[in-house]
Amino acid sequence: MSDSQASNPASPNDKADLTEWLDYMQQIHVSAIDMGLSRVLPVAEALGVVQSAKDDAYVFTVAGTNGKGSTTAVIAQMCQAAGYKTALYQSPHLSAFNERVRINGEMVSDQTLIEAFSKVEAARLQCDLTLSFFEMTTLAALLIFAEADCDVWVLEVGLGGRLDVVNIIDPDMAVITNIGIDHVDWLGDNVEDIGREKAGILRNGIPLIYGATDMPTSVQQAIDKNQATCYQVGQDFHYREIDAITWQYSNAAVTLQLPRPALSLTNTANALSAVLASSLAVDIAAIEQALRTVKLAGRFDYRELENRHWLFDVAHNEQGVEFLLAQLSPLWQYVAKQNSDEQTNSAPATIKMLFSMLADKDIDKVVQRLTESGLPISDWFIAEIDYPRAASTQQLQGILSNYVDSAQIHEFKRLSEATQAVINGSQPQDLIVVCGSFHTIGEALAALEK
Structure with missing residues (x-):
């Protein structure tokens, strides 16, 4: 028996459930994040997923610092509305792991995942390699899509691009939403290094959609090297808001007036x-249908629960907060006006923050941007996320105290306790904003469901 097998726990048996498989896959590799394709490629080839995608599917691969989830959701919804059997892979999830793997908008079943995990595990052992949790689960998703014979694969890059496991699949269309400073331990601490990593999803001659007006030199160099056709926002396509329910999109070929979706217009554009530049047949009716129906939990996700107004957003870096604030201001005006019309004798409405982050994120920048936004944030409810890389409550409190009065900070041991406290400490006219991490949103939603 090899060292890699000897050091690993035994594979789950035939009766193992999804939780047991997920727990097992988190234990079999030395680190949660291990960049590189040398270990995963032999397993992927043994499974046949690389060849299947190349022969049978049109593949969109989406990289970027922020907005990948919304962008992939809109692409998938448009392709599905046009009649294509559409696979969507995203990460991480909020509540259930199955959220990561969808076919025609539906999460795949536990049993489908378990069968795929079993096949990936057999191939891994055959290749005598260890794989990280993300590598194992991504391979399983790709195998599910191949076996389901999906027409279109929409793949969200987990981290970076060049060395991410998603990059074993050659895309027909690449999208880079934007480039900001994030994941500095793996991607670098400047936009040139980060851009080089994200541009690693390019292939020779394929189109690239670039969703920001500023482009690092490293990305342009990758475009030139791959002889790619680049369509960049502000140059090759444009969009603008018309009113609360309509927006306009234009490029050199078309100008469209479209229904406004529940997601960011930047990511939607x-x-x-990407869809218009592809070889797929997607007509205006499918586009309009998709925009009316697309939604994504945790991305500017407004809900009314427990007689309170809630906004859930996974913003976890400075650029993500900028996206959040750009949309939050008009929503706040709507909520405040609605309540002023209904409750003339009540106290003025305020914003309550339910907040937590991972320790390796730039918490100071996020807090600074939120506190300097000019929005009437009256209280912060904080707790430590139940996750290994979580920032401690003390760390969160220490940073917050540099920007707000200590009386505005309410500390709790668990996020579920903070969730109940923000309900008790708010009024029906207030807006509760939950942000800072996917895990923050997931735990808050779980607490509200209970």
Whole structure:
């Protein structure tokens, strides 16, 4: 028996459930994040997923610092509305792991995942290699898509691009939503290094949608090297808000007036550009249908629960907060006006923050941007996320105290306790904003469901 097998726990048996498989896959590799394709490629080839995607599917691969989830959701919804059997892979999830793997908008079943995990595990052992949790689960998703004979694969890059496991699949269309400073331990601490990593999803001659007006030199160099056709926002396509329910998109070939989706217009415009530049037949009716129906939990996700107004957003870096604030201001005006019309004698409405982050993120920048936004944030409810890389409550409190009065900070041991406290400490006219991490949103939603 090899060292890699000897050091690993035994594979789950035939009766193992999804939780047991997920727990097992988190234990079999030395680190949660291990960049590189040398270990995963032999397993992927043994499974046949690389060849299947190349022969049978049109593949969109989406990289970027922020907006990947919204962009992939819109692309998938448009392709599905046009009649294509559409696979969507995203990460991480909020509540259930199955959220990561969808076919025609539906999460795949536990049993489908378990069968795929079993096949990936057999191939891994055959190749005598260890794989990280993300590598194992991504391979399983790709295998499911191949076996389901999906027409279109929409793949969200987990981290970076060049060395991410998603990059074993050659895309027909590449999208880079934007480039900001994030994941500095793996991608670098400047936009040139980060851009080089994200541009690693390019292939010779394929189109690239670039969703930001500023482009690092490293990305342009990758475009030139691959002889790619680049469509960049502000140059090759444009969009603008018309009113609360309508927006306009234009490129050199078309000008469209479209229904406004429940997601960011920036990400929607990038997604639409990718679909229009593809070889797929997607007509205006499918586009309009998709925009009316697309939604994504945790991305500017407004809900009314427990007689309170809630906004859930996974913003976890400075650029993500900028996206959030750009949309939050008009929503706040709507909520405040609605309540002023209904409750003339009540106290003025305020914003309550339910907040937590991972320790390796730039918490100070996020807090600074939120506190300097000019929005009436009256209280912060904080707790430590139940996750290994979580920032401690003390760390969160220490940073917050540099920007707000200590009386505005309410500390709790668990996020579920903070969730109940923000309900008790708010009024029906207030807006509760939950942000800072996917895990923050997931735990808050789980607490509300209970």
